[in-house]
Amino acid sequence: MAQPEDSEEARPWREGDGARPTVWTWPLTDPPALWVRRNGGWRLAAVAARQDWSDSRTAYQVLIDTDGTTSKSHRTFWWPHEGLRFAHRSAAEPTTEAGRGGEPPRPPRRVKLA
Template sequence: MTEDPAEARPWREGEGPKPKMRTWPPADPPALWVRQNGSWKWATVTARQDWPDGRTAYQVLIDTAGTTATSHRAYWWPHEGLRIAHRSAAEPTAEAGLGGDLPRPPQR
């Protein structure tokens, strides 16, 4: 039986170099199937995180509650609970203005 994928925790100040972030054009993002509570859910990839220790995490928008409201999650890749649903025709980029915009933090 396939387990749900492990969520990647955020990088924290003092942990060394930040992960390298890459994004895709908003008009053609890749997508993953994410296993969650026994079901496979579609998740649009918003960014790829390449960590200095060699790990990779994908940041996605996913409807975790089944209400059509999406939230951001990051999952370690590879994992049996993640499957490619759609590939982008574009390569991911770290160059500002060429990929998609990363989500903005909530305004307080």
Template sequence: MSTIEEPTPARPWRPADGAPPTVWTWPSNDRPALEVWSAGAWRYASVAARQDWPDGTVRYQVLVDLRGDTTSTHRTYAWPQPGLRKRHGSHSEPSQGVDEGRQGEMPRRAPTGR
């Protein structure tokens, strides 16, 4: 039996928290990855975004298959936790994927030109 605890998901930012976090994103074809301890195994977790909160905490939004059954879900985790570890970095520099005045929200889809 493992002594590693599954990581605790973090709640989303709320206006009552004060200033919103700075959100960083990577190109979808070159995202960093973590591993999440879940259901007795380390699970690959692609990083969708990093949130740098004004209080100094860091949270990662990841896409992960928590049960190992190919059903992926988005989760946000505060970093660090024993049930999280780095899998690999990205070759791309992250960017702030937010519009001015909308900092802290997820980036909107780019226009398709249609």
């Protein structure tokens, strides 16, 4: 049986792509995970975010060790693809609300004291 191709990286969103993608995040303490095919092998990657693009495409941003050195970086991959498989889900529901998922909260407004 032939091995699937390496997963396909998604390029960043650009103004000409239409509306900004809707970004879904999970708590950093309980992210879902994907198996990602890179450099001919499968690597476990924590999902940082899911992007739902206006043209109906979906991309997953993951934190992954791409070369086996244990140095991790964020990469974004198109879904569905033979080079991506779900490893496990999160017990938490994803959210688009800033500060409620894996996205940092917005800083408080600075108020000038008299």
